[in-house]
Amino acid sequence: xxxLLLSAAAIAMATTAVHADTSGKRIALSNNYAxxxxxxxxxxxxxDVAETAVAAGxxxxxxxxTTSENQATEQAAQIQNMILQGxxxxxxxxxxxxxxxxxxxxxxxAGLVVVSFDGIVTxxxxxxxxxxxxxxxxxxxxxxxxxxxxxGKLLEIRGLAxxxxxxxxxxxxxxxxxEFPQFEIAGAVHxxxxxxxxxxxxxxxxxxxxxxxxxxxxxxxxxxxAQAFKAAGRDTPLIVLGNRQxxxxxxxxxxxxxxxxxxxxxxxxxxxxxxxxxxxxILDGAEVPKDLSVPFLKVTQxxxxxxxxxxxxxxxxxxxxxxDDAKGVIAGAM
Amino acid sequence: xxxxxxxxxxxLPVVSLAVLLAATxxxxxxxxxxxxVNLLFNLAVPIALATVAQMMIIMVNDxxxxxxxxxxxxxxxxxxxxxDTPVLGVAILAGLIVAYxxxxxxxxxxxxxxxxxxxxxxxxxxxxxxxxxxxxxxAAPTWLRSLMTVKPPLLPMxxxxxxxxxxxxxxxxxxxxxxxxxxGVGGNATSVVRAGWPVLxxxxxxxxxxGFFGVLSGMALVGLTTAADANIALRYTLLSIAGVILxxxxxxxxRVSAVGAVIGALTxxxxxxxxxxxxxxxxxxxxAQGAILILVLTARLIFTRRDKEQS
Numbered sequence: 001x002x003x004l005l006l007s008a009a010a011i012a013m014a015t016t017a018v019h020a021d022t023s024g025k026r027i028a029l030s031n032n033y034a035x036x037x038x039x040x041x042x043x044x045x046x047x048d049v050a051e052t053a054v055a056a057g058x059x060x061x062x063x064x065x066t067t068s069e070n071q072a073t074e075q076a077a078q079i080q081n082m083i084l085q086g087x088x089x090x091x092x093x094x095x096x097x098x099x100x101x102x103x104x105x106x107x108x109x110a111g112l113v114v115v116s117f118d119g120i121v122t123x124x125x126x127x128x129x130x131x132x133x134x135x136x137x138x139x140x141x142x143x144x145x146x147x148x149x150x151x152g153k154l155l156e157i158r159g160l161a162x163x164x165x166x167x168x169x170x171x172x173x174x175x176x177x178x179e180f181p182q183f184e185i186a187g188a189v190h191x192x193x194x195x196x197x198x199x200x201x202x203x204x205x206x207x208x209x210x211x212x213x214x215x216x217x218x219x220x221x222x223x224x225x226a227q228a229f230k231a232a233g234r235d236t237p238l239i240v241l242g243n244r245q246x247x248x249x250x251x252x253x254x255x256x257x258x259x260x261x262x263x264x265x266x267x268x269x270x271x272x273x274x275x276x277x278x279x280x281x282i283l284d285g286a287e288v289p290k291d292l293s294v295p296f297l298k299v300t301q302x303x304x305x306x307x308x309x310x311x312x313x314x315x316x317x318x319x320x321x322x323x324d325d326a327k328g329v330i331a332g333a334m
Numbered sequence: 335x336x337x338x339x340x341x342x343x344x345x346l347p348v349v350s351l352a353v354l355l356a357a358t359x360x361x362x363x364x365x366x367x368x369x370x371v372n373l374l375f376n377l378a379v380p381i382a383l384a385t386v387a388q389m390m391i392i393m394v395n396d397x398x399x400x401x402x403x404x405x406x407x408x409x410x411x412x413x414x415x416x417x418d419t420p421v422l423g424v425a426i427l428a429g430l431i432v433a434y435x436x437x438x439x440x441x442x443x444x445x446x447x448x449x450x451x452x453x454x455x456x457x458x459x460x461x462x463x464x465x466x467x468x469x470x471x472x473a474a475p476t477w478l479r480s481l482m483t484v485k486p487p488l489l490p491m492x493x494x495x496x497x498x499x500x501x502x503x504x505x506x507x508x509x510x511x512x513x514x515x516x517x518g519v520g521g522n523a524t525s526v527v528r529a530g531w532p533v534l535x536x537x538x539x540x541x542x543x544x545g546f547f548g549v550l551s552g553m554a555l556v557g558l559t560t561a562a563d564a565n566i567a568l569r570y571t572l573l574s575i576a577g578v579i580l581x582x583x584x585x586x587x588x589r590v591s592a593v594g595a596v597i598g599a600l601t602x603x604x605x606x607x608x609x610x611x612x613x614x615x616x617x618x619x620x621x622a623q624g625a626i627l628i629l630v631l632t633a634r635l636i637f638t639r640r641d642k643e644q645s
Binding site: 035051062063065066067068069070072073076077078080081083084085096097098099100101102103105106112122123164 | 362364365369370373374376416439469470471472556557558560561562563565566567568569570603605606610611613615617620621623
């Protein structure tokens with residue numbers, strides 16, 4: 001409630017503030033990888049917001065660059081090139097949290113504003129728009145506690161073993177279980193964030209798995225889990241989804257069939273547009289804390305149909321954030 | 335003109351670099367300054383060192399597919415042990431150089447294909463790097479950071495470093511006695527044996543030198559990035575091979591050029607920046623980098639062929 005009031009206050013302030021100071025400024029996006037649907041949607045989101053902002057005269061340019069190979073050394077060179085190209089701010093989704101620090105420092109020393117998001121950098125002079133993956137795990141258990149107050153056994157589908165994100169989301173899920181001790185993890189498999197891997201892994205575990213009331217996931221694995229339960233002839237438990245188009249399409253179908261209801265949450269690729277506005281705000285002279293966090297994009301039964309409609313097949317749900325959203329996030333972190 | 339390029343193999347790499355540099359300055363005049371040249375080339379310094387390391391291996395007719403992983407491992411050691419416990423750090427780095435020499439000896443002693451052994455070793459180095467630094471981090475030793483960000487008068491650090499690396503390795507490989515014998519191992523190992531040289535030790539020496547320059551490359555890289563990552567330099571394997579060849583070296587026969595290798599590395603680094611200044615789509619960039627490489631090699635081939643036909 002408090003944060004809602006704060007963001008309302010921020011929006012009120014936003015309408016009074018005039019932004020014209022950044023009309024001559026140029027912002028560049030440094031991206032290290034474009035090879036999956038999330039990154040493609042991210043680049044689209046950037047293009048959309050950049051096009052409108054340039055047309056409206058908010059900024060002079062907002063160009064996107066992707067390295068030809070997903071390597072930190074390439075991206076460091078790319079950032080140094082951006083300094084030479086005379087950009088005023090660099091928004092970066094980093095290949096490595098540390099290996100770009102030297103180049104980022106060069107940029108800061110040359111007077112550029114550096115905003116990192118999703119793949120953040122640890123260099124203190126840069127801003128960070130980070131994803132709170134632990135919270136993403138905890139929220140799932142909180143939702144389940146609301147739906148199934150009596151609790152029960154859960155199946156956990158994890159991501160790719162050894163990756164930081166997997167550890168974080170899982171840690172958040174376990175934190176949630178501590179908070180709501182009526183739940184218990186009865187089994188865990190690695191779904192590698194892919195539907196086919198998740199389906200195979202869950203199918204392999206099902207014969208030895210007791211009845212579960214819910215499935216906690218990491219995104220990209222919910223549809224596969226549902227297919228595995230169906231193939232085994234078992235009742236579909238409450239599966240928390242991760243905003244993928246196939247997951248939401250399945251949910252919509254189930255809802256029409258038998259009134260199935262769940263929740264879906266993930267990070268919207270549109271976070272690139274949020275980062276754009278944060279960078280614009282910093283250039284505008286706004287006071288912005290160095291550490292911000294990305295809001296989750298939550299899909300509920302009410303928003304399912306519209307979200308599904310706006311999500312291309314094989315992609316993931318997204319929204320383009322506006323200047324006011326950015327101001328809300330900044331105010332929330334103050 | 336053709337005769338000139340064919341007899342002085344170093345000319346072609348020099349001309350390629352000059353043309354590319356002129357094009358870059360034309361497209362991005364801001365780069366034409368002390369600050370700009372340093373930004374263009376400072377990340378090429380570790381690549382140049384890695385290319386010299388690769389050159390040592392190619393000089394004895396082998397090829398090293400583990401160099402990128404090795405440089406990554408060195409970077410991890412530098413950002414952790416060398417920073418926290420300098421004595422232990424130096425010992426580990428020295429140990430790595432000895433290990434490289436050992437691999438060279440092993441390859442020669444059992445007549446193993448270097449390409450297979452080094453490919454295998456790349457997984458060993460990669461595994462060790464992940465063990466030392468499971469998640470990206472560490473910190474560059476202060477002295478190393480100041481060395482890599484030093485601002486010498488007249489010429490920026492990157493240029494001074496490139497000249498030093500090229501000059502010193504040229505003296506070592508082209509002018510010194512041991513360098514001549516080492517190139518001889520690549521040229522005609524049998525005659526080197528007949529002349530009474532211990533080829534086993536020479537090969538170990540060449541690999542040891544490669545290890546030494548690999549260590550310098552990893553350290554220089556950490557000095558620039560300020561922290562390490564177990565995968566930080568994987569690209570260096572192929573970049574270094576391309577750099578040696580672009581610089582006028584050949585895969586067999588001990589025909590390498592130290593100055594050429596450094597210029598080759600600079601050219602590759604510059605080509606990437608040039609293509610990015612051109613706003614070429616990333617899908618085309620790798621292809622375009624390859625095209626530049628093929629263009630230079632074709633030019634070289636044409637010069638040597640024409641020269642032979644004329645003579």
